[in-house]
Amino acid sequence: MRVWLHSVRCLFFGVKNFRLRSSNNSVMAPPILSLALPSKTGRVLSIQSHTVQGYVGNKSAVFPLQLLGYDVDPINSVQFSNHTGKMLISLHLNSLRPDIWFKGYPTFKGQVLDGQQLWELIEGLEANDLLFYTHLLTGYIGSVSFLNTVLEVVSKLRAVNPKLTYVCDPVMGDEGKLYVPPELVTVYREKVVPVASMLTPNQFEAEQLTGLRCIIPNLLNNSVIQSFLLLRGILKDSQIPSPPDMIDAAMNVVITSINIDGHLLLIGSHQKEMGKSPEQFRIAIPKIPAYFTGTGDLMTALLLGWSNKYPDNLDKAAEIAVSSLQALLQRTLSDYKMVGYDPESSSLEIRLIQSQDDIRHPQVKYMAERYS
Secondary structure (H helix, E strand, O other), X not given: OHXXXXXXXXXXXXXXXHHHHHHHOOOOOOOOHHHHOOOOOOXXXXXXXXXXXXXXXXXXXXXXXXXXXXXXXXXXXXXXXXXXXXXXXXXXXXXXXXXXXXXXXXXOOEEEOOHHHHHXXXXXXXXXXXXXOOEEEEOOOOOHHHHHHHHHHHHHHHHHOOOOEEEEXXXXXXXXXXXXXXXXXXXXXXXXXXXXXXXXXXXXXXXXHHOOOOOOOOOXXXXXXXXXXXXXXXXXXXXXXOHHHOOOOOOEEEEEEEEEOOEEEEEEEEOOOOOOOOEEXXXXXXXXXXXXXXXXXXXXXXXHHHHHHOOOOHHHHHHHHHHHXXXXXXXXXXXXXXXXXXXXXXXXXXXXXXXXXHHHOOOOOOOOEEEO
16 A cells, blocks of 8 residues: 555656646647637627626626627626626616616625736736637726726737727716716727727717717607717718718617617617618617616627627627517516515616526517618
8 A cells, every 4th residue: 555655646746746847848838729729609808897796797798608609708897796786787778767776785895907907917818829809898997097908908909810899888877877987988989989890888878979869759860870970980070971971980889778759779880881881770679667787788798799690780680689688687577576576676686597598599579670
């Protein structure tokens, strides 16, 4: 027995010493399979908020994207014990009582990542040749310095992969209220919009970015068209040009929730071919008498996931995304009622894990209507 144990010890320490020597001799590390054998869908870097409990930010976006076949690397812009109430729960929500800000948990604890810390993570990835991504996804960002660093990240990633798709959810506020510093609006408008591939603002955020009101009785009203054109970055001197003056832009824009005459809609704009005018569409969304957390983050992730699978049909991707989200919300509502909880009394944590079949194989019940 002693001889056997001695042999095992020698084998163990011999292997250990070999590994140490191998490290000193810079033996090549094993390949990163998400790079060596990339998925057909893509590799996503997601920079968003994170909560230990509940589903907002990365907790709401990473899992659905993985279910859809993406490799996802998350960076948490904040890490909190739970959602914070107004700041994170009011993203693109469909409520019958928009004048009321529902309460979440009474308190929260956690940390906030600053721009320098974000850049250190990027430098670590770069030092190990890990910066090839097909998509960048950003959500809640709480400071100008962090957002400026995100813009540096965009440049860095596009230097590695010029075809990088940048999907930006410009989280700033909802229902007429900002819950980020006002100076962030200018940075989004002047610096982020020109470099984004897809924008997914809600109605309030679209109004902040364009300076135009979207609350109109008719979707064919020129105000909405102006909003899309401004967000697509194809206006000169903030004036609506005649068609010959327009330049090509590959941006897709989805206003994820807009309330028009009491009707809740998602409206989108996409350009199928360079040189052709963008097409607009709308999807009617049922109103639900409840307030949910993380729905905006989930919606943007679903739009990224399905638009990449249907690159020339943003309207089809939106139909699938809306159908997935609505099925999840109905399940969430049903489960809260099952345990005897009044869903209108506070914000509700979405039932993400329980709805994974609706994410992977949704029944498309909400159809897009095109308009010009």
